[in-house]
Amino acid sequence: MTGFSRHRRSGAIFATFSGFEADLLRSLAGQLVELLRNEHAAQIEVDPFEALMDFSGPTREPEDPVLARLFPTAYRGDEEAASDFRRFTEQGLRDGKADAASLIIDTLEEAGLPPELTEDGLMIDVELDEPAALTWMRSFTDIRLALATRLGVEEGDDDYWASLPDDDPTAQAHDIYDWVGYLQETLVQSLGG
Template sequence: MKPWKRKGDKLFADIDKQEAAVLRGLVSQIDDMLRARVEETPQDELAELTGIRTGPTSSPDDPILSRLLPDFHRLDDDNPSKEDLDSAAMLRSLHEPGLLDVKVGVAAVVLGTCPTHGGEVRLSLEQADAWLSALNDVRLALGTAIEVTDDMPEELPDDDPRSPHLAVYHWLTWVQESLVQALSED
């Protein structure tokens, strides 16, 4: 993939077939995980009557989903109070459905604008923002899965099973940085 370029209110990049397949595959996996979380949402009769959607009250068990859907209220890890636990549950129930909508929506934008077999990607400014958000979600998920840390080396030994995934992580970082740079051009 060549760096993103901006012309007026449009952004352009060429993506090859393999890059498109990797990006679409990763975004699809995140989308599937998020949609499964939506399906797990308990039915709420009051929500159906009022139109106010509610979501789960507890964090996802999966570490990747937990990273994508963090707690809305930080708890004292050593000794959370009942009020803090109740507050965290209530905030999650109220805000997670909206966060899921946004994350599923940005994934749909990427899947709708990234050519299946590679080629030119053309984005509006709004679509570019969606790409940035979706790329961030994929990077968070992949970074969690391969346990990326600040002190992790740029490359891992070839016999480390995380090595190819780290290369993809770095590529996604570059795609995101390139898009940010193109967006900041006048």
Template sequence: MMRTWTRHGTGDDLRICSNLESYECQLLASMVHSTTEMLAERRGSAPQDALAELTGIRTGHTTTPRDATLGRLLPDFHRPDQDELLAAEPLAADLNGALRSLNEPQIIDDKLAAAGTVLDTLPVDGGDVALTPEQADCWLTALNDVRLALGAMLGITDDYHVPGDDHPHAGHHDVYQWLTVVQELLVEALMGVR
């Protein structure tokens, strides 16, 4: 099991450090790769817009991903408590699509960049990790994305029940819990709690 994250140094020399076992690195790398593949496929399938090519402003999809995992990674810009407003205001639904089209390409780029930072700083065979605060922020983004993807697969919602040890998803749930702890400890280290 991963040790906690600790702070070393100050100012520009500040590093957030830990040590990961080889299997932890392999598991994390595999999950980050899977998430980036989904995001890259979504980016690659975005409609091409002639006006966007002329202006240099990239556009993305105007509709929510059909896949539940991508839907968690790239949610709509409106909240469920605004559904009544959307039903009453047809233009509000169009606005959501426009916001998605304009913002999704950059959101995907940012998520892929964060994932790339994790993969670049993750020791292949396990070992020490020393992150700048900026790299640690990228780790938090990527860890959150992996947790969201795994949570969508597991169907984690407010009324989710933890599966028993004999359930086929018990191992996946354990990984989800491990990611939660890694993320929480990293947040605490960044905040100076640890």
């Protein structure tokens, strides 16, 4: 497992993933896209100007704990202001997060990840320019927040996770959470230098 690095000459940011790692990233990003867009999948096409002027977005905090974590209430003490803020901003934020996760999927597939992984030993080389790297970094944050929420990860609970047996599915999911954190950290370092 390697993380991201910056090529000294070209300045491009790159990483090499095994087929399994690339497929796992695609799956995580796909699940995030599905969660973000699930409520709006059946919407009909509308005029672009009408869509731009539509301020009928959600007004209440999402019931799903992951969505509530990704879109926290802006004004805890003022329900009306919180409702207005959510109505005017949440749909755009959802679309931005879904588009960022979709970029991960598209980049992996453009780099050679097949629709279904059947080949052992497949390696996927990903090269990102700086804007794409920033988008991946933001999406890694969303993926980690989603995983942390589903797993119940809390600050200072490292001993608990270390105490779980390796074959525990929850421990394995936490390993994925750590791995995405490692990728994010190496991506941040690559962007900084």
